[in-house]
Amino acid sequence: SAVISQKPSRDICQRGTSLTIQCQVDSQVTMMFWYRQQPGQSLTLIATANQGSEATYESGFVIDKFPISRPNLTFSTLTVSNMSPEDSSIYLCSVDIVGGQGTDTQYFGPGTRLTVL
Amino acid sequence: AQSVAQPEDQVNVAEGNPLTVKCTYSVSGNPYLFWYVQYPNRGLQFLLKYITGDNLVKGSYGFEAEFNKSQTSFHLKKPSALVSDSALYFCAVRKSNSGYALNFGKGTSLLVTP
Numbered sequence: 758s759a760v761i762s763q764k765p766s767r768d769i770c771q772r773g774t775s776l777t778i779q780c781q782v783d784s785q786v787t788m789m790f791w792y793r794q795q796p797g798q799s800l801t802l803i804a805t806a807n808q809g810s811e812a813t814y815e816s817g818f819v820i821d822k823f824p825i826s827r828p829n830l831t832f833s834t835l836t837v838s839n840m841s842p843e844d845s846s847i848y849l850c851s852v853d854i855v856g857g858q859g860t861d862t863q864y865f866g867p868g869t870r871l872t873v874l
Numbered sequence: 875a876q877s878v879a880q881p882e883d884q885v886n887v888a889e890g891n892p893l894t895v896k897c898t899y900s901v902s903g904n905p906y907l908f909w910y911v912q913y914p915n916r917g918l919q920f921l922l923k924y925i926t927g928d929n930l931v932k933g934s935y936g937f938e939a940e941f942n943k944s945q946t947s948f949h950l951k952k953p954s955a956l957v958s959d960s961a962l963y964f965c966a967v968r969k970s971n972s973g974y975a976l977n978f979g980k981g982t983s984l985l986v987t988p
Contacts (some may be wrong), residue, residue: 788973792975795979799980799981800918800964800976800978801974801978802885802976802977849917849918853973853977862908862920863908863968864920865917865920867916870915
């Protein structure tokens, strides 16, 4: 597995402001993802964070609202821009770890709980 | 498209009884199926996965899952439930062994009563 940390663990923000969430992994990984979990809901993929190039966003998510950086193979940031109460969610990063027999498993960070007032 | 369905919002089980959390899948090609658990105010923890091979997959904390191709199901099971198993369980699928994100089911809340 991998040790994945996220900062901050939680925050309460005012609408119209931005928050940057950091994700740090204890080993180099190729694939890193960002998900959103809205209250009482399942996880939805926001984007794939690509090292050295622009992130790949899912339908309904745009770079201007959720800019992502991936400067190296152990670190990524997700910014939630111009926040509104609808952005209140848990944001999770995840990474693929190569396991036995060439199979990959996706492991998740502890999440960042964001509340927008 | 790859998708999974969890038909139950909540499952209630008495401690010591067997538990089953249901998941059905819809994929084109080979299924790569996963189960995760989420305890309150914590991230997702990996339980087990099916890639290929034996239809009965054993995972963490005494959980296992049975892959059934004819019924397109991947139900999570445990022979004897513990109160500490109470949590939110997610089934997930992805379209390849690696390099792709997961598509999650809506989640099933498991409540184990003493």
